[in-house]
Amino acid sequence: MDQREEQEFAEYFVARREAVRRMAYMMCGDWHRADDHAQTAFIALHRHWRKVRDKGALDAYVRRILTRAVIDESRRPWRRERSAEKLPDRPAESADVDESVATRQALLDGLQRVPPKQRAVLVLRFLEGLDVAGVAEVMRCSEGTVKSQCARGLAALREVLGDQLGDLRSA
Template sequence: MTRAERETAYVDYVTARRPHLRRVAYALCGDWHQADDLLQTALVKLYVAWPRVRRSGSEDAYVRRILVRASIDESRRPWRRERTTEVLPDRPAAEPTGVEERSELFDALQDLPAQQRAAVVLRHWLGLSVAETAAELGINEGTVKSHTSRGLAALRLTLEPSEMG
């Protein structure tokens, strides 16, 4: 088969199957513009593999597989996870902590036992999960929870103004 014959066969296939494949792409992603992008990606990949795919006679299956994989890949892209919204959440900017307060916090942290200090810092300063903190410290998750709870209680007692004054 000559190159011109292969290209003619490809164009005939795409012309005949494009509406159906576009609907399949839409069913996968739910957006016509994105479906067009997925179909374009699939047709480019089909063109590259056309001689091999044509010989096997599995053109539709090949294109469907590309559409599914391209849809999954596209959904993993960070900008696809973003959602537009009419109203932004109204959160006040965090006020910077004063030097004295930070110094007090660091002093109070230093008064905690080493494991409690590590658990509090990893969980609440660095924002690690209980499981991540447990792995980091080489202890089980229940121990992380108890160290964190005790450490926070000790910090509250140290940092909160006394009500007996």
């Protein structure tokens, strides 16, 4: 790349790195992995910078790269293992159940228990604000697939949040 292209890339990177990192976190639930996924997306963008014809569509291109990276990483065998020596802390009994379920952290924890493709659809659809067609374009699938994955993801999220609510009530 020449100096002008490097400067364009640097400006885009500085302007969008935090937004891409936040979106990666919403998809994977771990800031360290989110940093890795964001870095992967920007490396891929840098590698193909000359080939990008429509600089106005950079956000969509990065979104697609990031989504693919998160889904691909979730397929790796070591990502399926979950071990813990002790159960996570439970909120104090005096905590208001409705308030604790409605918190951002409860939602993010619930998202992590939703399958990766469904989680990606939910994040792109509801947290990134894309319409069904936009999500289908990012994930390279049909709009019908997006709708079904969204419905299944919402059902799974409701079930997870319902389980968390039941666990809090029995505590």
